[in-house]
Amino acid sequence: MPVEKLKVGLEVHMQLNTGKLFCRCMGNAAENRNYFQFTRLLRPTLSELGKMDLAAKYEMDRDRNFTYDVTDNTCLVEFDEEPPHDVDSEALKASIIMSMALHCTVVEYVSTMRKVVVDGSNTSGFQRTSIIGIGGYIETSKGKVRISTVCLEEDSARKIDGEKSTVTYSLDRLGIPLIEVSTEPDIKDEEHAVEVAEKIGSIGILSGYARREVDSIRQDVNMSMGMGRVEIKGVQKLSLISQFIRYEKTRQEAISRAIEIVRKRIGEKSVVVNFKDVSQVFENSSSKILKSGFKAGNAVYSAILPGFAGTLKNGDLRLGKEISDVVKAFGLGGIFHSDELPAYGIEEEKLRTIYEKLGKKENDAVLILSSPRSKIEVISSGINSRIEKLISLDLSETRGPRDDGETFFLRPLPGKERMYPETDIPVKHIPEEMMDFCEKNVPESVEDLQKKLIQEYGISEQDAGVIIKSGNLIRFRNLASSYSDPRSVARILLQKIPEIREKSGKEPDERTLMDIFEMSTGENWSRFVLEKAIEISTVSGLRGNELKVEVGKQIMTEEDIEKLLSRAIMEGAVTEKNVIPYLSKAARKLVDPTLAISVFKRISR
Amino acid sequence: MLQADKPEKGDFLEVKYKSSTLRGTYIGTEKDLLTLKLENGYNVSLPVSSITILKHEGQKGQVNSGERVNTITGSGRTRITIITTGGTIASRVDYSTGAVKPVRDLEFLSSSLPGLTERFTLELSEYGEILSENMKPENWVSLGRSAKELMKKSDGIVITHGTDTMSYTSSALAFMFEKQTAPIIFVGSQRSSDRPSSDAFLNFRGAVEFSSTDFGEVGIAMHETISDDAIVLHRSVRSRKMHTSRRDAFRTIGSRPVGRFHADGVSLTPGYRKTAEETTFSHKLDSKVALVYFSPTLTPEDLENICNNRKAVVLMGTGLGHVSTDLNNSIRRLTRDGLKIMMASQCIQGSVNMNVYSTGRLLQEAGVIPLGSILPEVAYVKSMYVLANYDADDFEKIMQENLRGEIAEREISFQLNLGGQ
Numbered sequence A: 001m002p003v004e005k006l007k008v009g010l011e012v013h014m015q016l017n018t019g020k021l022f023c024r025c026m027g028n029a030a031e032n033r034n035y036f037q038f039t040r041l042l043r044p045t046l047s048e049l050g051k052m053d054l055a056a057k058y059e060m061d062r063d064r065n066f067t068y069d070v071t072d073n074t075c076l077v078e079f080d081e082e083p084p085h086d087v088d089s090e091a092l093k094a095s096i097i098m099s100m101a102l103h104c105t106v107v108e109y110v111s112t113m114r115k116v117v118v119d120g121s122n123t124s125g126f127q128r129t130s131i132i133g134i135g136g137y138i139e140t141s142k143g144k145v146r147i148s149t150v151c152l153e154e155d156s157a158r159k160i161d162g163e164k165s166t167v168t169y170s171l172d173r174l175g176i177p178l179i180e181v182s183t184e185p186d187i188k189d190e191e192h193a194v195e196v197a198e199k200i201g202s203i204g205i206l207s208g209y210a211r212r213e214v215d216s217i218r219q220d221v222n223m224s225m226g227m228g229r230v231e232i233k234g235v236q237k238l239s240l241i242s243q244f245i246r247y248e249k250t251r252q253e254a255i256s257r258a259i260e261i262v263r264k265r266i267g268e269k270s271v272v273v274n275f276k277d278v279s280q281v282f283e284n285s286s287s288k289i290l291k292s293g294f295k296a297g298n299a300v301y302s303a304i305l306p307g308f309a310g311t312l313k314n315g316d317l318r319l320g321k322e323i324s325d326v327v328k329a330f331g332l333g334g335i336f337h338s339d340e341l342p343a344y345g346i347e348e349e350k351l352r353t354i355y356e357k358l359g360k361k362e363n364d365a366v367l368i369l370s371s372p373r374s375k376i377e378v379i380s381s382g383i384n385s386r387i388e389k390l391i392s393l394d395l396s397e398t399r400g401p402r403d404d405g406e407t408f409f410l411r412p413l414p415g416k417e418r419m420y421p422e423t424d425i426p427v428k429h430i431p432e433e434m435m436d437f438c439e440k441n442v443p444e445s446v447e448d449l450q451k452k453l454i455q456e457y458g459i460s461e462q463d464a465g466v467i468i469k470s471g472n473l474i475r476f477r478n479l480a481s482s483y484s485d486p487r488s489v490a491r492i493l494l495q496k497i498p499e500i501r502e503k504s505g506k507e508p509d510e511r512t513l514m515d516i517f518e519m520s521t522g523e524n525w526s527r528f529v530l531e532k533a534i535e536i537s538t539v540s541g542l543r544g545n546e547l548k549v550e551v552g553k554q555i556m557t558e559e560d561i562e563k564l565l566s567r568a569i570m571e572g573a574v575t576e577k578n579v580i581p582y583l584s585k586a587a588r589k590l591v592d593p594t595l596a597i598s599v600f601k602r603i604s605r
Numbered sequence B: 001m002l003q004a005d006k007p008e009k010g011d012f013l014e015v016k017y018k019s020s021t022l023r024g025t026y027i028g029t030e031k032d033l034l035t036l037k038l039e040n041g042y043n044v045s046l047p048v049s050s051i052t053i054l055k056h057e058g059q060k061g062q063v064n065s066g067e068r069v070n071t072i073t074g075s076g077r078t079r080i081t082i083i084t085t086g087g088t089i090a091s092r093v094d095y096s097t098g099a100v101k102p103v104r105d106l107e108f109l110s111s112s113l114p115g116l117t118e119r120f121t122l123e124l125s126e127y128g129e130i131l132s133e134n135m136k137p138e139n140w141v142s143l144g145r146s147a148k149e150l151m152k153k154s155d156g157i158v159i160t161h162g163t164d165t166m167s168y169t170s171s172a173l174a175f176m177f178e179k180q181t182a183p184i185i186f187v188g189s190q191r192s193s194d195r196p197s198s199d200a201f202l203n204f205r206g207a208v209e210f211s212s213t214d215f216g217e218v219g220i221a222m223h224e225t226i227s228d229d230a231i232v233l234h235r236s237v238r239s240r241k242m243h244t245s246r247r248d249a250f251r252t253i254g255s256r257p258v259g260r261f262h263a264d265g266v267s268l269t270p271g272y273r274k275t276a277e278e279t280t281f282s283h284k285l286d287s288k289v290a291l292v293y294f295s296p297t298l299t300p301e302d303l304e305n306i307c308n309n310r311k312a313v314v315l316m317g318t319g320l321g322h323v324s325t326d327l328n329n330s331i332r333r334l335t336r337d338g339l340k341i342m343m344a345s346q347c348i349q350g351s352v353n354m355n356v357y358s359t360g361r362l363l364q365e366a367g368v369i370p371l372g373s374i375l376p377e378v379a380y381v382k383s384m385y386v387l388a389n390y391d392a393d394d395f396e397k398i399m400q401e402n403l404r405g406e407i408a409e410r411e412i413s414f415q416l417n418l419g420g421q
């Protein structure tokens, strides 16, 4: 098996909380409203030698058109109806700070490039991007990981729906500045990948420029096991990075085994799949899929896949899925293959007819496909190039992440032939004052900061890490310095507030928290009462004395507990085991369990 | 950087820049900035003074194959000639240097327009590379002549032209052709054709479609809205570029476009001049005409200076057609000496009417010719044609006569909506 050592590199994309990169629109839409729509067609540009980028050609073959939803944070620049304005200087600063924090050489002159992307996610058909930092590194638990570049680029439009001939995007996200940090393939394994992504992300958050929204940090994972580079695009959850890498490892190993089987059967021969129109055979098939295909004017095509029997769907061998991914990418539902047939209402006797007609031998597989007549040529060529890549074990491609931890074929990898200068934006000199400002604002390293938090506040290493990562650093410092129990503050920030948010959709602001902490100190509240008070205040909006009264109404005081318990003990109605259920039932109030147990112990002695 | 190391475009370089080592293709040096295309495709520009060249190798044998030139394509029965004037319809990008070059390969162009070659035979005729803003009346004449010649063997003429002055050039041709055997359709693009989102392809397709109809006039084919949806045909003498950058910048003023092309095909609104059995063409234009935009500080001396050596002047006045009364004496003197002074409006939309206010009546008494709804630029071009082709005595009458549809006699654009959506 040609499986080599795993090589992994990452591209971490962070949205910035500044305005948009090349116009003066806001990063967020004020209203969630679609003002109007417009449509576009995109055509890949040709290189000097008449070559077309592979990924671009693939998109052209898919022949889709694009609809864009206009939101209030867009202008003619996002519509590609006006040339770009000057780069946003806050975003530029953020990218310089990031480069410095990652020990990169910062360029003195910024050149903006166009990276051709014709999947509709950019109205112009390209993404504007500039290198800001080159050649840095970060320290990790498994050694240095080199940073190849830090780039400043525009985010793409947000896909709303459509896999088929029309795709709809919202323009709200288009043009938000992104910092892209690319590492060299120095990452050792899947856990290491998560660590590196976390580190890079936390530096961004520390700088104060990272946007704190869902999906504001996205990772692309590059990996190879000697069968070509696979890029998994747009992984949003850190925890999924390791899952995707593991999935890919398994997938690639299985493909390699499947192809070994095929090779043993057919030797070094190349495989060409030749689809024939077999609509006649299936004319009155009871298969729902074929029926509705006929209704839509489709024809049924079938072809022999020589030597592939038992590799398409057989245990962990799943080449059928590899092929159907391409078919789906062209907007069809999928493909049937002999490893899974008869099924889906396709009759056995019709299959026999087809197998005979096509001359299927024992080791051959058969593909069956319902497709519009106009599309079969391009789909067939898509399937053929897929199979050619599979049997030569060139697995390089761009794959998409699925929530269940699996990945799927997205498009061919783009080549180098897709970058050319953005002629609408002149080369920009970074002024010295800006460099100085950035130098002064480089955030401390996560390690240093983590150590400092542990020392200063006596919190755990883990809490310190989460505080930094979750963007709670400044908040934590402010609150911890005004309350005697920093560990409690950490717990409230990291567990209680997320819990309240989950339940009520609301979150307390810093000012309210400070007031409640002060009240807690005065009233000598326990941790339990403090946390409840925060919850009550967040949900009900009560503050000050009103809050105090409400807390008293809802939570049992030490006196309450003592009164109830002493009677119950005398009556023999309570043991240490049922103290808490007993109390809550008897008083219909919240009980602080730690307090109740300690009271029980004290008075039952 | 050492002199001996002087690299040539396309060479491989390895340079030390601050603490980093960079490798890539040398693109060029401009204003003490050396530009390198890195292996990852990015360009970086580095100050020559802060780099050291570590390695320098000659080109790795990547010689460009010669440019493909394909001046005829398609097998359709309708023959369309495409005259290019520098407004490129297609370009290629040299990804190694980033240079954008026009494509002379019609096959490439039509390959991105499915179905075109089955219906049409397209032939390319290069007028020459000329920036739209440098087009002069002599260019209008020579372009008109080429169109007249090419019309003999073509069913339609498409002229690619920069959008900035397209209304001037196309209006000039409109006046020069009194009758024509084939449509002449100007086409341009607002997004250059090196971008995937270029409007050039669809505009071109629309132009080819319009050029195969019986529209016996000169028109402009451009986007109807900002969507890549429909292309509209504007009568050139009623059209104007109304936005600096939008792809639907061209508008028919005071009326609706003559034609529309979209997925269902071409539709034309009746009322246009049909193609004729023969062509009547005049190559005469008198360019001694000026277009003057009135502003509050325009003095009589300014006006007289501009009018010097001119035979006709179109004033762009305010509102219904007014200029400061300070200019009345000069105007009276100039018209008495034989200068033709006309009035169009800065409002662009609407018609000049110099009877409503006394200022207007006084100007008419001073000899100013009101031009109604004629667009200022069109009036300017029309006067060149009228000066060269009619008796001076008939000037006023002909200027106010609707020769080519330049006068919107009934304003039927009820919505004053310049911004579109």
Ligand SMILES: [Zn+2]
Residues within 6 Å of the ligand: A020, A023, A024, A025, A073, A074, A075, A076, A077, A078
């Ligand atoms: Zn904007």
